[in-house]
Amino acid sequence: MNLKQALEKILSEYLIEKESNSFSGNTLAEFLRSELPKIISNLLGVSDRYLVKGSAGKGVWTNVPWAAVLDKTVTDTPQKGFYLAYLFCEDGSGLYISLNQGVTDLKQQYGSSVRNALKVKSSDYAAQVPHNSPGVLTGPINLKTSQRMGLGELYENGAIYSRHYQTGALPANSELEAHLSEFIDLYLRIVINQSSQQSSTIAEDDEDGLSVEDGTRLREHKRIERNQKLAKKAKELQGYICKSCGFDFEKKYGALGKGFIEAHHLTPVSTLKGKKIGLDPKKDFTVLCSNCHRMIHKTEFVDRVEEFKAAYVVV
Known part of the structure; x- marks a missing residue:
């Protein structure tokens, strides 16, 4: 039919x-x-x-x-x-x-x-x-x-x-x-x-120097990551320890840090293509601490956490 x-x-x-x-x-x-x-x-x-x-x-x-x-x-x-x-x-x-x-x-x-x-x-x-x-x-x-x-x-x-x-x-x-x-x-x-209409007064540091198009894509990327339902599911599936540096918020901050981590969407910002974007919490997301999450957005390794770790994370 x-x-x-x-x-x-x-x-x-x-x-x-x-x-x-x-x-x-x-x-x-x-x-x-x-x-x-x-x-x-x-x-x-x-x-x-x-x-x-x-x-x-x-x-x-x-x-x-x-x-x-x-x-x-x-x-x-x-x-x-x-x-x-x-x-x-x-x-x-x-x-x-x-x-x-x-x-x-x-x-x-x-x-x-x-x-x-x-x-x-x-x-x-x-x-x-x-x-x-x-x-x-x-x-x-x-x-x-x-x-x-x-x-x-x-x-x-x-x-x-x-x-x-x-x-x-x-x-x-x-x-x-x-x-x-x-x-x-x-x-x-x-x-x-x-995403593109976000006020410049709340623009984040990693948006500095980007063109209008690249800035819009980055904000679209972040908006996906901050979708509460998607982020919650990604964290439930992947745990609460940073996949890059191994930081454990609960170990560092006790009960205050329990269950805290950030969800990171693995689709490279430069290749966002709207409706073709992947939103599977298991395969299209990972989890990162706040520092690694902010830094990975500044590199070419948005979709390759292991390469980001090898290039930038000192252990």
Whole structure:
């Protein structure tokens, strides 16, 4: 089944299943959770940067089913951050592919003002990465939602860039795939822009003298390393002793240093290529003490810890 067939299946069957059949064990709900994400994942190619999830609801049918592509360096849940999603209109009249925002955390933060907050953030994202293409919408969308302040209405206001597809008039599968690629590239541009927009007042020493492009790549590299979930998993798998100099924070500082180490991403800064980047905590990361971590970024051995150790570490 291709992407067009999968989207058409949901558009034609969802309301019938929602209104006539129970949620538990429903085959269409399972299709949204597993099969559609698999189809999307296959189109993204070999990349562990992205996590794809789909949902028809939790325990009960949701009014606006969805499938989301999550950049794991940004978020691993559609409740926060920003992500790419297919959002199906509540009345079955169509769907959107949309760069959107996590609404749950913002709703808790802003309360009844969350819709305005989403619109402001959406405008800011779009201003950072302008994109003009025929058929691409900027800002709020219309999911035909019926519930005020429900998730569907918040998705409407959280939209950054979107394309609308009408039921019965979806474009050819090749065009849908091209649109997915377009929006993945947009997503990546916004992610990278978040790194490049770091204030110069917080620039670190190892960024001195770098060009704008190299500085952006280095900040992207550090942002990946500082992703809490990835870093935590890398440390759990690789331990808490520096792989370069052998420094043990717990041995030196006792309980204060227990469990302390820094995760280091092994992809060379000069070869960062967005969605092709490796994010496996076991093979794409190592652990280093603070000193070795800062120093390795200043060398050509970012991905070769043993060579860095041989060249620079005095034991």
